[in-house]
Amino acid sequence: MLLFHGARRAPPQRAHLVIGGVRVEIEATGLRYLGLVLDGRWSFRTHFERLGPRLMAAAGSLSRLLPNVGGPGVVVRRLYTGVVRSMALYGAPVWCHALTRDNVAALRRPQRAIAVRAVRGYRTVSFEAACVLAGTPLWDLEAEALAADYAWRCDLRSRGEPRPGAAEVRARKLQSRRAVLEAWSRRLVDPAYGRRTVEAIRPVLSDWVNRDRGRLTFRATQVLTGHGCFGRYLYLVARREPTPKCHHCSGCNEDTAEHTLAYCPAFAEQRRVLVAKIGPDLSLPTVVATMLGSDESWQAMLDFCESTISQNEVAERERESSSSLSAPCRRRRAGVRRRAFVQLQPL
Template sequence: MYLYRVLQDYLTDRFLVYDTQEGAKKKRITSGAAQGSVLGADLWNINYDGILRIEMPEGVFLVGYADDIVAVIRARTLELLQLKLNQTMRRVIRWMESRSLSLATQKTEIVLLTRKRIDRVIPMRVDEHTIMTSNAIRYLGVMLDGKLSFWTHIRTVADKAAGVVGKLSRLMANIGGPSPAKRRLLIRTTEAIMLYGAEVWAEALRFHSYRDKLGAVQRRGALRICSAYRTVSGPAVQVVAGAIPIDLLAEERRRIYLRKEEEAPRRVKKEERETTMEKWQNRWNTESRGRWTARLIRVLKDWTERKHGETNYYLTQFLTGHGYFRSFLVKIGKSQSRQCVYCGAEEEDAYHAFFECSHWEHQRQNLVRDVGDFEPETIIVKMISKKETWDAVNGYVISVLKVKERDREWEGDGR
């Protein structure tokens, strides 16, 4: 009784202040939920909990979140489904009317969940209204389609995230603009969009087309993080940008969810992240694309967890092999010859430019004097181990590529 009086006092002297042409006016509130209050949500739950306890027809149960109610109805035929739907709606409406609440039946949405080859868009009677069923409905931010394939949801979030990537890309020029760390933070917003509700739909990513839909968006974001050429493959740019493949992140979220009853959630997250990194590493080891990048960046965990060093427009060319290199320019139709214009070697790729070309021998020897052996298989290990080495290699790469950039501009001008 004491608690009842406390709540009664809590709900007294409530006023709504609103503006009119005559000025501000105030009206006493004697009904409705105490929105915005500390107790408002709890009081609503106490009042609304009864609807979930209504006795339902066989094969029917209700799921509620806040004021959203879903009725899950199992039936073998459409006729039986319509009967159970009517029974369910009558009981729900009766309960709500007894508490001075109303149900907007015309706003009710229905989706048929079945793998049978039937027409999923049909008319159904709801109270006095006829409602057409939908191919998919949104519930708590997740699109539920008739086959529970989650393709509609994945396509929807991918398109939404792609729009965000497009807007953010305008802020991220290859040279200048936000730092890689800030770019990474901005792009993470698109990953959050795509991963919403992954605990429910992650298993759907066993299909290549589903993974590719999300992966294509993530690739665009990763290109902006590290200022890479748009020709760089998805696997390679994910590695350079330190972006764990989106499908592996979705699977990780699902695994964490399945272990939600365990104690020490931090330990669970740490263990599942280690599992994710192992999966990514195994995938990278067998990937056929981005092999120059794989020659440089071998251990993903060491690369992504490094304590210093950021990529940039020039360093990314070194890491991907896509840039001011004749062999690459031939592939994209920007040059007629693969031959090195500096030393005459038959083919100029990233390896030749940075590790072999005699034209850059002086700069290379200065680098070797500072960092020791300079080889593709070991240089990244040295760079992430010591900041001075990272800076030295970065400086060497920039000096070489800026000259090549200038010479290419002259060549384009016919000089």
């Protein structure tokens, strides 16, 4: 038995019912019913506390099947993302009203984990950037849309109207989809993290999410996010470089994704080929919009990223192998050795 009560009240101590001579205690913590954990205050706090670890376990299991280099293609990655999404949004019309800050956080952590794997990104890629690149709207927004669709059906039923046809249901889903994307775009106006990526994709968010072609590779995601084999990232985030300077040219004190894409003279030949396909403006918003315009532009960007980032990776490995200051485990970068090296570093 479960007693529902207000936020300022609690069930009486030792409250119970007697049914057929059997004493039934009234639960205060929660009651599992049809896959949902109900609590007395109708806050679903216990439900999300239990749901979060389940979603992370599912995302972690699927992530092991989605390596950054190689592995399944974009269709399989979208399928696996949809599996975790379905688990997260089960019963959304029931608990949608309880999307508190803590409950939303329980949804965002697994969504970020699976989105990072879907786009083949580094684990340091922010939640906002990973979701935008993966084209997965925020699950709390989708929960609100599902609740609105359910309320729409209930309203039709209460008025005695006939069951909506396939065309009407399809139109309603398209309307809900547009509403979710518009709400998502408004939230992306001032992102806390991943600003460079978000500002590049937000103007064409609908086209990016609804595109039916174009894949992201491990090295293309590095250029789009700035999290990859760049001096600034290796210095500030990965802490694998003593300075953020560019090792390919002498005039740059901070090697960034923008520097690699538009300025570094070491990649002038690759850049010439890219400019011939997408035009002279290599600012990231323009590049993203042009990529969506044609398959040739998309492939030209992928080719540029593969060539330049591969060259950066080779140079980084050579620096680590030749440096006398680099520990042996850093030179090999094996998994167990790398974790052991990290544990030895000062906090």
